[in-house]
Amino acid sequence: MPFGRLERTTRPQPMNEINMTPLIDVMLVLLVIFMISAPLMTSSLKLELPKVEAAPADQTPQFMSVSLDAQGQLYLDEERLDAPAFLQRVTEAAQKNPQLDVQLRADKSVPYGKVAELMGTLQKAGLTRIGFVIEPVVPSPSR
Numbered sequence: 191m192p193f194g195r196l197e198r199t200t201r202p203q204p205m206n207e208i209n210m211t212p213l214i215d216v217m218l219v220l221l222v223i224f225m226i227s228a229p230l231m232t233s234s235l236k237l238e239l240p241k242v243e244a245a246p247a248d249q250t251p252q253f254m255s256v257s258l259d260a261q262g263q264l265y266l267d268e269e270r271l272d273a274p275a276f277l278q279r280v281t282e283a284a285q286k287n288p289q290l291d292v293q294l295r296a297d298k299s300v301p302y303g304k305v306a307e308l309m310g311t312l313q314k315a316g317l318t319r320i321g322f323v324i325e326p327v328v329p330s331p332s333r
Contacts (some may be wrong), residue, residue: 235240
């Protein structure tokens, strides 16, 4: 009897591994959602704060500007001072506010030793929060 050949086809085997990519994608999306929404939830608390007569809080950061020009002259907030007067004024400012920020501006032609000496003077006076002020380079427009 010519029935032909009966072939037994194999069924697809069940997967014995879990594809982790969709699970990781969902977890990362949830993480981002919680990171964005968590700070918003804390500000939704409605409080009626007590009112007190007091001086307004000063929110502006306090700093002093110290400059050293190309000739080695010292300037404190645009006022030219000699070394002893400069040290006295800086020491007084440090005693009033030890957390005072110093913005140090030095001409690029001033030797590094003079700048280091000025920093030592400021630290000796009690001011340790010293930041350098620079002029950023403006990139030229590309053609």
